[in-house]
Amino acid sequence: SYVLTQPPSVSVAPGQTARITCGGNNIGSKSVHWYQQKPGQAPVVVVYDDSDRPSGIPERFSGSNSGNTATLTISRVEAGDEADYYCQVWDSSSDLRLFGGGTKLTVL
Amino acid sequence: HLQLQESGPGLVKPSETLSLTCTVSGGSISSSSYYWGWVRQPPGRGLEWIGSIYYSGSTYYNPSLKSRLTISVDTSKNQFSLKLSSVTAADTAVYYCARHSYYDSDAPFDPWGQGTLVTVSS
Numbered sequence: 001s002y003v004l005t006q007p008p009s010v011s012v013a014p015g016q017t018a019r020i021t022c023g024g025n026n027i028g029s030k031s032v033h034w035y036q037q038k039p040g041q042a043p044v045v046v047v048y049d050d051s052d053r054p055s056g057i058p059e060r061f062s063g064s065n066s067g068n069t070a071t072l073t074i075s076r077v078e079a080g081d082e083a084d085y086y087c088q089v090w091d092s093s094s095d096l097r098l099f100g101g102g103t104k105l106t107v108l
Numbered sequence: 109h110l111q112l113q114e115s116g117p118g119l120v121k122p123s124e125t126l127s128l129t130c131t132v133s134g135g136s137i138s139s140s141s142y143y144w145g146w147v148r149q150p151p152g153r154g155l156e157w158i159g160s161i162y163y164s165g166s167t168y169y170n171p172s173l174k175s176r177l178t179i180s181v182d183t184s185k186n187q188f189s190l191k192l193s194s195v196t197a198a199d200t201a202v203y204y205c206a207r208h209s210y211y212d213s214d215a216p217f218d219p220w221g222q223g224t225l226v227t228v229s230s
Contacts, residue, residue: 033216042204042220043155049214086155090213095168097157
């Protein structure tokens with residue numbers, strides 16, 4: 001079955017750029033969504049369809065997807081960006097909605 | 109704006125059936141454009157899609173749970189429900205309800221309910 005692989009953790013200093021990856025076989029052929037989840041809260045979409053942002057999400061959040069890796073990029077990281085981030089795709093071959101294991105972003 | 113709210117017992121005994129309801133407000137569950145789904149998250153772990161239902165009652169489930177799972181819809185109450193039978197401690201999780209597109213299989217889950225913790229323990 002299709003597997004999405006994320007690094008367990010990423011650390012970055014305030015003001016720097018954080019990059020969170022999501023690996024999968026030929027993931028570039030799929031639409032990738034990214035969710036931000038803060039402690040005790042439900043996930044919220046921050047990027048959908050690889051690189052689109054919902055209204056209300058800062059332009060600092062961007063996404064890309066090519067080959068076997070999708071990437072969520074957070075520019076000018078702020079303390080409030082500290083959260084868990086999950087990638088998600090729909091796997092057409094199994095008709096399953098799949099999530100990556102999640103990445104904890106720590107702002108140093 | 110659309111809101112989803114989960115409700116149900118927070119404690120279920122092993123081997124019994126877990127039952128949850130998601131109430132939709134600010135919009136109609138009978139919209140032809142959306143599926144209504146369940147996602148769970150064990151404590152300290154990642155997200156797992158459980159299954160989804162269309163207002164007509166058409167369902168599709170995660171095969172890993174299919175043998176124990178029933179999702180139903182009550183359009184008169186603007187609610188949909190989850191029943192998971194023969195639960196074990198491995199079913200302890202925060203359960204979320206969420207909406208996703210019917211016509212675009214690639215669409216994300218949005219919005220989500222706040223989630224409800226269900227603990228399986230005697």
